[in-house]
Amino acid sequence: MDLKEVRVEIDKVDNEIKRLFEKRMILADNVARVKAETGDSIFKPEREVEIINKLTRDIEPQIEKEYTAFIKKIMEVSRKYQYGKTLTMTDPLKIDFKTGPVERSEYHVIGEEKDICRKAYDYEMISEESFDDIAKVILNNPNTAGIGVMEDLGIGVSDRLHTMLINNDIYINSCKIVVDNNVRKKVVTFSKDLIVTEGDNRLKLMFVCPNRSGSLASILSMIADYDINLTEIHSVPDRSEIWNYFFMIELDAAFTEESTKALIYQLMNETEAFRLLGSYKC
Incomplete structure (x- = not known):
């Protein structure tokens, strides 16, 4: 069999895979409808492990890893579809937000960053010793806000600011x-x-990965599947737990987009911890 003949056979197999994929997504649609009615979880890692073990039991060893990756991807795509479908039938996010812009009576800043912050914002600024001090002021007076340097492209991101947000x-x-x-x-x-x-084109998110092999890669692949660009990622150690990290990411996305909401919904359900840290234009 020459290469041309092999490609003809591959095309036949690909068309069969396409037909079966379409059938599987119809079934995924049915699953989403039932789970939306019952409130059942879309992501069930124990069941997925059980299915993978069952399907790979008789697979040839030399292609077992590749087949396992193939099955995992099918499951990921199915879950993505179900999260989006669920959002069209229910409102599981329940994220409270205000529409802006919103003016504040006071703006507080760390003294050492005051000069830089004045280059960005023409506000009267009150100096504080730390971001924790700014947070105390904000939480005690809802009409106040803080200003700070989130990222210095010559040094890196501000762990102090991100930790305060979390x-x-x-x-x-x-x-x-x-x-x-x-x-x-x-x-x-x-x-x-x-x-x-209106016009916001960035979202800042925090998540903690599940403690299993490939979890970060799976989350990054999930974001790519939504065709959303990742513009920033960094991590901060979780001081309360050994060998765990808070991951902070910035997405080129608008909160009001349906695909963005579906991604947020999936992250909320498939990470150990999740928080939306802000919506803004940049």
């Missing part, structure tokens, strides 16, 4: 790029409200 349920509301000593820096405002403004 620990205090505070959200990034806006972002501006400034140049300081020929270095680009992201300066953001943040408050206790999640604010979604």
Whole structure:
């Protein structure tokens, strides 16, 4: 059999796979409808492991890993479809947000960042010692906000700011790029409200990966499957648990898009911990 003949056979197999895939997605649609009615979980890792073990029991050893990866991807695509379908039938997200812009009476900043932040925002700023001090002010007075340097492209991201956001349920509301000593820096405002403004094109998220092999790769693949661009990723050690990390990501996405909501819904259900850290334009 020459290469041309092999390709003809491959085309036949691919067409059969396509037919079976379409049939499987119809079944996934039925599953989504039933689970939306009953409130059953879409992601059941124990059942997926059971299915994989059953299907690979008699597979040839030299292609077992490849077949396992193939089955896992089919399951991932099926779950993605089910999350999106569920959102068309119910509203499981229940994320409270305000529509912006929202003006604040006071803006607080760390003293050492005040000059840089003034390049981005023309507000009167009150100096504080730390981001924790800013968080206390914001939580005690809902009409206040903070300003800080989220990312210095010459050094890296601010772990202090991100840790404060995670620990205090505070959200990034806006972002501006400034140049300081020929270095680009992201300066953001943040408050206790999640604010979604028309024109927002960035989402900041935090998640903790499940403690199993390939979990981070699976999440990054999930984001790519939604055709959403990942513009930033970094991690902060979880001080309360050994060998675990908070992952912070920035997405080129708008919160109001249905595909973005489906991704958020899937991340909420398939990570150990999840938080939406802000919506903004940048």
